Amino acid sequence: MQQDERGHAMTSDSADAAAALDLAIHNFLHWRAAVIPPLRNSLETDPDFGFAHIVSGLILHGARNIHFRPKIAAAIASAEETTTAMTPREQLYLAALKAAFQGDISGSVALYETILVQHPLDLFAQRLAQMELFWIGEMEWSADISARVAPAWSEAVPSYGIHLSCRAFDLEESGDYRGAEKLARQAVEIDPSDVWGTHAMAHVMIMENRIDEGIAWLDGLKDHWGEANQMALHLWWHRCLFHLEHGEFEAVIDIYDNWIRNRELPLLKSMADLYIDMQNGASMxxxxxxxxxxxxxxxxxxxxxxxxxxxxxxxxxxxxxxxxxxxxxxxxxxxxxxxxxxxxxxxxxxxxxxxxxxxxxxxxxxxxxxxxxxxxxxxxxxxxxxxxxxxxxxxxxxxxxxxxxxxxxxxxxxxxxxxxxxxxxxxxxxxxxxxxxxxxxxxxxxxxx
Ligand SMILES: [Fe+2]
Incomplete structure (x- = not known):
């Protein structure tokens, strides 16, 4: 039996396929752009790896694109056809994917909560639950989930900082700015490329009207975003919010053209209409x-x-x-x-x-x-x-x-x-x-x- 970086079993006979999937999930958790190549590598190495098909479906679902539905349906079918028996945890992920695919977002979150009861360190389930809840406005529910798993975490657990940044954003959207700031700063101290912790802090600062601090915070961390996914562009959008408050419109236009909607950037070349990028552009x-x-x-x-x-x-x-x-x-x-x-x-x-x-x-x-x-x-x-x-x-x-x-x-x-x-x-x-x-x-x- 293979294991992920926090010791959860993964059903594949191939250690290489499991390692590739673990890397894909690690990169997803760390908001890095390189998710699809290791995921593809995993499935090429072990086409019967049911959990890899599920993760593939979940990543596609996360892109919130109607045109991805046939691919998600195919991932579900491949996961169901897999000849290798899945663990109960993997089966719960499949059920969560199917619920989300059918539009039952609350149902999928309930299944992530069920996974977390048994496996409180399953950061992938925590993050997926947060993502689903964020896009339906249920951030106090998300805060309850991250608070429930928090006692199981310690610095010794891999990707501890990501758990902190996840919780920081839950707290920020729930109005606990002091709690959010403490955890966000801790997460970014652990890893300055933690764009989700950086983001939670940027939210605290815009909510509290800390405009100069917000610009300085993002400016001091921007050189760490080279491997990040679209969250890097969203952080540039956040920087524009601060410049807007100062009436620095030229700076906003400059950032818009060079980052938010720069179609020459690899992130926007690979997918120009990812929903968050469309939101960033229209909103700004x-x-x-x-x-x-x-x-x-x-x-x-x-x-x-x-x-x-x-x-x-x-x-x-x-x-x-x-x-x-x-x-x-x-x-x-x-x-x-x-x-x-x-x-x-x-x-x-x-x-x-x-x-x-x-x-x-x-x-x-x-x-x-x-x-x-x-x-x-x-x-x-x-x-x-x-x-x-x-x-x-x-x-x-x-x-x-x-x-x-x-x-x-x-x-x-x-x-x-x-x-x-x-x-x-x-x-x-x-x-x-x-x-x-x-x-x-x-x-x-x-x-x-
Ligand atoms: Fe944001």
Whole structure:
């Protein structure tokens, strides 16, 4: 029996195949780009390695791309056909993959929790649970999971720092900034290339309005991101959030062109439309334009990629960003088509995502389209009643804020000081410090005068 780096059994007769899969999982856990080559190597070495097929399906599912569904189905079929008996833990992973594939995200998380009861050091299950919960906005659930496994961990366990950075982000999104900062700093001290720990700290700093500190933090660590996956580009997006608060728009445009949407980078060459990169791009262009910064033809490349994703309902956080892109490009007919397809999905989906589309993604998309048409009453009609439900679309407080900002600007333009004051209170309740002093809120307040 082969074992992974924390001693969990892996069912393969080939030590080389198991080592290759362990490397793929290690790289995934450490947010490194090199996941597919060792995974492919593992499956070539042992085509009957059921767990490797499962991991392959899970990685593809994690990319939140409707076009990957046939490949995920094939990975499930290959795992089920495997002649080698799997361990109960591997079988639970297969069940989790099947649940997620059927849209039962909560069900898949429950299976990861079941794995973690027996195997609290199974960092892969902890990370997959966090990823699923993050994209449906259930970060307090994720914090409960990481707190439950924490007593089993010690510095002696391989990849201890990743467990810390995982927990740090759970705490940050749950509003425990001191707890998050302590663990994030510890994780980055263990390994300065830990982009998830770096990211948790960047979130703490944007929530607490620690702008200069945030720039210095990311600037001091950026040279360690060479092997990182798309999280490196998301960290550049975070850096832009800090520059925006300082009104340093040229720096934002420079980072946008060189990192966030630089199609010459290997990460974007290999997959230009990965959902987080699409979110980063749309969100930053929208924020720039709300600050009256011209963005030229930068929406166009996002538009071309979005046109291939209009029937993609794999991510209630990404779909409203597609609406942003279509509307910003003047493609209102397609934006209404997107809304209609989201509504049809929400009306029929029996899984976890349908209700989240209904409660959050659809109002956010509707608000985004109306905002671009300067129909501010419609923006308020879509977003004001939904504002306390937007967390259900998933993503972080900082990411979702772009939709709150549209509501803020709309209320400012309509002169609705009373409702604007309520939204300011909401933002404070979500965990943002110094809300009235922040750029967007200052600009909205100026509109009222
Ligand atoms: Fe983030």
């Amino acid at each position: 262009l929208q924020r720039l334009e709300m600050c009256k910064v011209p963005v030229g033809d930068r929406w166009e490349e996002l538009l071309q990629l979005t046109l291939n994703r209009l029937e993609d309902h794999t991510s209630p956080f990404t779909s409203p960003h597609y609406a942003l892109i279509l509307a910003a490009s003047g493609r209102f007919e397609e934006s209404y088509g997107l809304l209609a397809s989201m509504e049809a999905f929400a009306a029929t989906d029996k899984g976890t995502l349908g209700p989240r589309y209904r409660a959050a993604a659809i109002p956010a998309a509707r608000g985004a389209i109306a905002f671009r048409q300067a129909q501010y009453e419609d923006v308020v009609a879509a977003l004001f009643p939904a504002r306390r439900s937007l967390w259900q679309m998933g993503g972080s407080h900082a990411q979702r804020d772009v939709f709150t900002q549209m509501l803020v600007f709309a209320l400012g333009r309509l002169g609705q000081a009373d409702l604007l004051a309520i939204v300011v209170d909401d933002a404070k309740a979500f965990g943002f410090s110094d809300v009235p002093e922040r750029l967007c809120y200052r600009q909205a307040a100026a509109l009222l005068q």
